[in-house]
Amino acid sequence: METMNAQETTMREQFAATATELLDRDPRTALVLADIGVAQFPDAPRAHPDRVVNVGIREQLMIGVAGGLALTGMRPIVHTFASFLIERPFEQLKLDLGHQGVGAVLVSAGGSYDWPTAGLTHMSPGDVALLDTLPGWHVHVPGHPAEADTLLRHAVAAGDTLQYVRLSAHQNAAPRPIAPGKFLTIHQGSKLAGTVLAVGPMLDAVLAATEGLDVTVLYAATVRPFDGAGLRAAIGERADVVLVEPYLAGTSERAAHQALADLPHRVLGLGVPLAEHRHYGSMSEHLAAYGLDATGLRARISEYLW
Numbered sequence: 001m002e003t004m005n006a007q008e009t010t011m012r013e014q015f016a017a018t019a020t021e022l023l024d025r026d027p028r029t030a031l032v033l034a035d036i037g038v039a040q041f042p043d044a045p046r047a048h049p050d051r052v053v054n055v056g057i058r059e060q061l062m063i064g065v066a067g068g069l070a071l072t073g074m075r076p077i078v079h080t081f082a083s084f085l086i087e088r089p090f091e092q093l094k095l096d097l098g099h100q101g102v103g104a105v106l107v108s109a110g111g112s113y114d115w116p117t118a119g120l121t122h123m124s125p126g127d128v129a130l131l132d133t134l135p136g137w138h139v140h141v142p143g144h145p146a147e148a149d150t151l152l153r154h155a156v157a158a159g160d161t162l163q164y165v166r167l168s169a170h171q172n173a174a175p176r177p178i179a180p181g182k183f184l185t186i187h188q189g190s191k192l193a194g195t196v197l198a199v200g201p202m203l204d205a206v207l208a209a210t211e212g213l214d215v216t217v218l219y220a221a222t223v224r225p226f227d228g229a230g231l232r233a234a235i236g237e238r239a240d241v242v243l244v245e246p247y248l249a250g251t252s253e254r255a256a257h258q259a260l261a262d263l264p265h266r267v268l269g270l271g272v273p274l275a276e277h278r279h280y281g282s283m284s285e286h287l288a289a290y291g292l293d294a295t296g297l298r299a300r301i302s303e304y305l306w
Contacts, residue, residue: 011167012109014145016040018152019077019107023048029077029156030069034062036080037109063089066104067096075105075156082108082124082166090130098134103160107152111168111201112247112272116280125272128223129251131164138181139224140165141200141246146175147221154180170201170246170283178221183230189216191236194305199223199245199252202292206244209297215305223252228259239265242301244292248272268304270297 009017016037022029023044030051031044038054045052051074055061059080066076078085085108086093097104112125131137138161142148148167155163176184183197186207195216198206203219210217216234220227223245231241239260243252250269257267272290279289287293291300 009145010169011142011145011148011171012037012040012169014148015079015107015152015165015167018149019079020044022077022153022156023051026075026156027051028073028075030066030074032062032066032069032076032078034059034080034084036084059084060089060092063092063104064096067092067100067102070097070102070104070160071100075103075160077105077107077152077156079107079109081110081122082112082127083110083122086127086130086164087124093131094134097162098136103158103162105152105155105163105165107165107167109167111166111170113286114169114283116283116286119280120276125247127166127247128164128245129248132224132251134162137162137164137224138222140180140222142167142178142221143172143200143203143219144175145171147178150178151180151221166200166247168201168246170287172201172204176203176219176221178219181222181225181227183227183234184219184221185216185234186219187215187217188234189214189236192238193236194238194240194242194301195231195235196242196244196301197231197252197256199243202244202246205287205292205294205297208294209301213298213302213305215301223255226252226255226259228255231256231259235260239263240305241265241267242304243267243269243271244297245269245271246292248274268300270300 140151249271253269
């Protein structure tokens with residue numbers, strides 16, 4: 001297993017290392033690119049010319065090629081920025097993959113606003129919400145490069161399923177012992193505590209925001225399927241839940257409501273607002289503007305739970 005030094009790598013660099021290893025080990029694995037990310041795979045096209053395909057800046061074709069490879073029995077890994085992987089070729093995701101009944105592993109970069117100065121064309125806070133309109137997708141949101149390695153291996157090995165691994169330059173300081181599809185309890189509050197579910201790279205900010213507060217903190221590196229049983233097991237006598245997601249606010253509210261449908265409960269979804277933020281700055285400035293830094297989260301969580 002080629003897991004890189006966490007202090008020297010990003011999630012995207014870890015993805016390239018893991019995907020290259022999988023290409024070398026598994027003749028069923030293929031890689032489909034649309035120019036973006038080609039430089040991350042300097043040797044793979046020569047080593048596997050029949051299984052590494054760069055279609056150029058043609059994202060709809062990229063998904064179509066992935067669907068065709070899947071129809072032949074291959075397991076395609078498809079990579080580009082989230083806005084070009086989910087939003088631009090959405091019709092092809094619906095038809096060339098879903099309608100044809102074949103699987104693929106989509107691995108995005110860019111998160112919601114990793115490169116904010118590139119503008120709205122390179123931002124995709126609505127990607128997970130958009131995939132929620134299609135059936136059968138598994139969605140993973142690692143918070144650390146080591147978690148990205150674990151989740152990519154899981155996704156590729158998961159038969160002919162539809163898998164989305166959402167990478168970001170925003171990451172937590174350390175990995176957690178995740179199990180794909182399961183929420184992890186980071187801190188257990190009292191029976192009367194509210195519950196805060198931190199998704200992927202939001203965990204460190206949530207832990208800083210809730211320090212000294214009586215809350216239960218759960219961690220999700222997989223959000224679809226939503227671990228409703230894990231959420232129910234974590235709550236005590238008070239079913240008040242705050243979701244903190246690194247994409248569109250409220251994306252997982254419906255799933256949380258379904259998990260708690262037979263209980264009196266409240267759910268607050270925090271994340272990137274629907275309104276476009278037209279002043280571009282650094283990632284940390286965007287987090288602060290959206291109230292997703294530790295200071296903003298503490299204020300919003302405290303106001304809601306007390």
